[in-house]
Amino acid sequence: MTTSVTGATIRADLLGLGLIGPGLPSWDAAQAVLRGEAAADTAERTVVPVPMRLPPAERRRAGAAIRIALAAAEAACAHAEADPATLATVFASSSGDGANCHALCETLAAEDPAARLVSPTRFTNSVHNAASGYWHIAVGSPEASTSLCGFDGSFAAGLVAALTQLRPDAAPVLLVASDTPYPEPLHATRPLPDTMGVALLLAPAGPGEARCWLGAALLPAERAGVPTRCRDAGLEALRQAIPAAQALPLLEALARRLPAVVVLPVSPAQSLRLVLEFPA
Template identity: 65%
Template sequence: MAVRPLSVVVRGVGLTGPGLVSWAAAQAVLRGDAAYGPAPAVVPASPRLPAAERRRAGTAIKIAMAVADAACTDAGADPQTLGSVFTSSSGDGNNCHTLCETLGNPNPADRLVSPTRFTNSVHNAPAGYWHIAVGSRAASTSLCAFDASFSAGLIAALAQVHAARTPLLLVASDTPYPEPLHTVRHLPDTLGVALVLAPVPTGETPDAANAMTLCVTLCPAEQAPPETPCRDAALEALRQQIPAARALPLLEALARGVAATVVIAAAAPLVLVIEVVPA
């Protein structure tokens, strides 16, 4: 049985990934108006962090902060006021690898773990860096649901927006593991997506170009259409390979600005059916 649908308004979007420099630059590609050009993801260091912290922060923290900042800017939202949901299927793989190497050293004297590495090893490190950097004391949730991490994050964000009736920042990001973990868990590159979501206004219709409405239903896969693929073959490969890229069909619909139905897998055997309603 499907769960009663929940609706939210999309106020802002952030995107960085392979061949997708930013949400603004990627919209023509996502609409199908320009060809997708595969290229390694370029992840900028956050200007919100002090120089020392910028050097210590790994890619997992940088990508999450970059798309969070971009979504808040796109929404014209003050990040200090926003609660957040951060979701990732893997966390900081490079840091995990280095910790394993350190702890596996045969010489006990070489098994000392640096405080920074330990701090960055926890799954909510990106959320912690973000909230400290923007001075936010709002509530934050960090979660992981393997390949369904974006869907899990969206479900959590929907529930919180409806419960609190306030805007919220959703951030989904993934970074590759180094070898030998890369062979077991192959993520080809880094990708991050962020959405600023808000309650649907009562008695009025959103009229901003970036204020489209999502009506989201959680239902059994057998009662829903198949998962929505990306229209571009290379983007579809990203969608299948990087969990955070499961958001790409939704971003395609937002970029086109027309009514659409997007189906994204959640925890099996459930899916999210998302009706995208133009402003």
């Protein structure tokens, strides 16, 4: 991966991927759909695995937003056969834990003042870096972590953040982008149809075997080109509905293992232009 995001050139490798979403239970299981060999069944609801790395008490307290992020992170590490305790991380989510936000709003809106007491667990899980905290505690990682929100451009913003942290003498960086729906009435204002998580393990270029090399540049939207759409109609509908699914055009290109250019929107004013190359 080469990037001019910060004005410098950085070469890095893509080592592993994790994917969990509607009709996309894993990266391996989604290959046929991503390559165009089968139609996407995005009506199939996402099944979020239980985060077995967490102790039983924390496992019970972790909501869907934490579980999906940890599951995607776990899958990418397993794909790359990487030790998660050695990895810096970037966690990106457009909305954080919508269900927990809803529960907090209900509690604070109660008519009885005595019913407005917020539980410590709900408060702990309300912060945007809750998933990052659970992950680093679960895997015993002392490495740096960044949590961010870029609204609908959260995946691309997270990828920019991960790229700018890569250094020749540094450990790989794990990017995790995930989203979960809000309950009503917030869902009517911010409708997300289902839960989805995507993770990429990125490393500085080295002598090891890479799955893919990318060239990346953060450009004004008009210079970067039109955002890349998915080839599959079902995946395209998903891309437009869930911010984490903005990764799908990139995943389609990775599954096909053909040189490609992918444009991902970061904001109305900026886009991330990716050029994919594959080792022979």
